[in-house]
Amino acid sequence: MLADAELSPDEIDLLIFAAVFGEVQEPATAHIVADKLGITAPVFDVMNACNGVLNAMELADALIRAGQYTRVLIVTGECGSALSRLPVRDRAELARLLPVLTVGDIGAALIMEASDRPGLLGSHFTANSAGWHSAVITNPYMPPHLGTMSVRFAPTALAASFAGMEKAVPDALRTMGRKMGDIDLFCVHQPSVAFTSTICRALDIPPDKVIATFSRYGNATTASLPLQLAKAVEHGRLRRGDLVALFGLASGASAGLVLMEW
CATH class of the missing domain: 3.40.47.10 (Thiolase/Chalcone synthase)
Structure with a gap:
């Protein structure tokens, strides 16, 4: 994502991690992501089930409009397959949990920045x-x-x-x-x-x-x-x-x- 946008890690002002499944309970998984990317900007996690990324976009937009930050990287990474390894005792429980068992493993990232163009x-x-x-x-x-x-x-x-x-x-x-x-x-x-x-x-x-x-x-x-x-x-x-x-x-x-x- 950073390479495609022709940005270096030090051009990110804020990193928000917005997944359902964090890598650890503490600290914020955003720290782990930032460390791997070489980002030294402030970071935090946002969590609101499947709407985490949408809420992160809402926050990033407000913070950019307020002049607090210029460029925000939003990251999510899910490992939902862990749920598929939970024990299932019978058919009734399988039927109840089936929607959860379709959760996939995936990552995504977005960059939001101040601009004079509509966004x-x-x-x-x-x-x-x-x-x-x-x-x-x-x-x-x-x-x-x-x-x-x-x-x-x-x-x-x-x-x-x-x-x-x-x-x-x-x-x-x-x-x-x-x-x-x-x-x-x-x-x-x-x-x-x-x-x-x-x-x-x-x-x-x-x-x-x-x-x-x-x-x-x-x-x-x-x-x-x-x-x-x-x-x-x-x-x-x-x-x-x-x-x-x-x-x-x-x-x-x-x-x-x-x-x-x-």
Whole structure:
């Protein structure tokens, strides 16, 4: 990423690590990433399930606009395959955990910097924190889960916690002076084919405005949206001036929309 952008490590003012799975509990995994890259700038982690990267973009945008930093590197790296090695006792438990078992291993990085060209045009975030219990990965270092990591996943409750969150997208776009038909590419979090199809139908998003990634990469969690951007570039689906909407949904539950001009 730095080589492609023709940047050296000392040109990064801030590094944010935004994955679900950190390499260690303490310190922030951002320190490990910075050390490997030779970056000596301030660093910290941001964690909000699959919306970590979106929230990191929101923070980076605010910090750059405030003049605190000029160039921010956002990094995520997931090792979700560790969940596939958790013991499964029976078919019922397999059915319950199946969505978790599709989480993949992937890394992604973005650079945000101050510019006089349009870039990030606006963002909108919302939460329904009453749904936090519907998808939980326990912390083996904290009681009552000492010594064990387990997954609690309730698909019906998780779906209910997301109910209606997509309706905020058209309203948020209107506050930014845009409408759904203006968007050239929608990047939508893709934890499953069915989930993505449901969201696209609810928002009336045409299939040709979405990059499908789940069938090949599984649930890319925090890297899902950057992956779709990378694939759009790879396949020639993005041109300068295109409007891109990044829409994320994450357990907790939270939803986030970021609007960009490419």
